[in-house]
Amino acid sequence: MPIAIDAFTSPTLKHLRERWWNDEFTEFLVETLRPRAGNRILxxxxxxxxxxxHIGRLHLSQIRLVGVDLMIERVMVGRHETAAHNQKVGFATADACALPFRDAVFDSTFCVAVLQHIGDVAQAIGEFARVTAAGGRVVAVEPDNSGRYMYSSTAAGRRAADASTQFFRELTSARGDAADATVGPRLPTLFDAHGIEPLSVRLFPVSTTILGTPPESFWTGRKADVEQSIETAPTPAVRAIGRTYLDALDAYAREADAAGSAFVEIQNTMLFATVGQKAA
Ligand SMILES: C[S@@+](CC[C@H](N)C(=O)[O-])C[C@H]1O[C@@H](n2cnc3c(N)ncnc32)[C@H](O)[C@@H]1O
Structure with a gap:
């Protein structure tokens, strides 16, 4: 059973775009980035x-897409995948906070679910503004992971959700992760501070609903994801919190099983897509 978002396995929307990225979202990006023949888009x-x-499937003529990422392995997959789709895309390894491009060389710049992982968001947005030409669009799509909604029809589900929140909070803190996972709604203010006029904010809900007891494989997958996070926890104290959380998940699985067709789990998170225009 695929689950599009899962607060039980991750504190962010990390690694899950392929599950929620749909045609409506691609159309939104293309409409707001306003690609014209000869444009370079970062x-x-x-x-x-x-x-x-996704953008390549629209066969927009004569635009040049350039993708950069901190992790070389991802860039290599991107290069391979786009080549397999006969698309010409420029890829490079780069840090959003120090983009290796001259000023104003892109007609528009965007990012999706990236700033939530960056410690110095202001520096990154300053870089977006620097590399984008005057009058060009800047689009950033980010969540507010503090505002995730979770409903479970079972008491054990609600307890497991609390245990999950505690585990991921302790894990993030023990890792010294300075990133702001609540950056979504703050983007217009950040844009404004860097000479990017905020034009609009569109909200994209990302939701998932489970009705009736999920199969055992669902719980095995959920627990395997959590076990992976526990393995990477830097301290014994956080690993102990993780194991308590695993016990809470076991109790949740048992109650869900007992509830049968009356079982319900609903999750929702919100993506804030902020569109701005670099001042002329
Ligand atoms: C959640 S993924 C989103 C990937 C892609 N935008 C998508 O929606 O499928 C976040 C990406 O941001 C990259 N990233 C994190 N910090 C970065 C930084 N400082 N500079 C560039 N990329 C970064 C990660 O390597 C990861 O590939």
């Missing part, structure tokens, strides 16, 4: 090139 934190593949 995707910061492109990951494995999902945006490039």
């Amino acid at each position: 995707d910061v934190g492109c990951g494995e090139g999902l945006a490039e593949i």
Whole structure:
């Protein structure tokens, strides 16, 4: 059973775009980036090139897409995947906070679910403004992971959700992760501070609903993801919190099983797509 977002396995929307990225989202990006023939468009934190593949399917003529990401392995997958789709995309390894491009060389710049992982968001947005030409669009799509909604029809589900929040909070803190996972709604203010006029904010809900007891494989997958996070926890104290959380998940699985067709789990998170225009 695929689950599009899962607060039980991750504190962010990390690695899950392929599950929620749909045609409506691609159309939104293309409409707001306003690509014209001859344009150069930069995707910061492109990951494995999902945006490039989706935009490439629209066969927009004579635009040049460039994707950069901090992780070389992802850039290599993006290069391979787009080549397999006969698309010409420029890929490079680069840090959003120090983009290796001259000023104003892109007609528009965008990022999806990237700033939530960056410690110095202001520096990154300053870089977006610097490399984008005057009058060009800047689009950033980010969540507010503090505002995730979770409903479970079982008491054990609600307890497991609390245990999950505690585990991921402790894990993030023990890793010294300075990133702001709540950056989504703050983007217009950040744009404004860097000479990018905020034009609009569109909200994209990303939701998932489970009705009736999920199969055992669902719980095995959920627990395997959590176990992976526990393995990477830097301290014994956080690993102990993780194991308590695993016990809470086991109890949740048992109650869900007992509830049968009356079982319900609903999750929702919101993406804030901020569109701005670099001042002339
Ligand atoms: C959640 S993924 C999103 C990937 C892609 N935008 C998508 O929507 O499929 C976040 C990406 O941001 C990249 N990233 C994180 N920090 C970065 C930084 N400082 N500079 C560039 N990329 C970064 C990660 O390597 C990862 O590929």
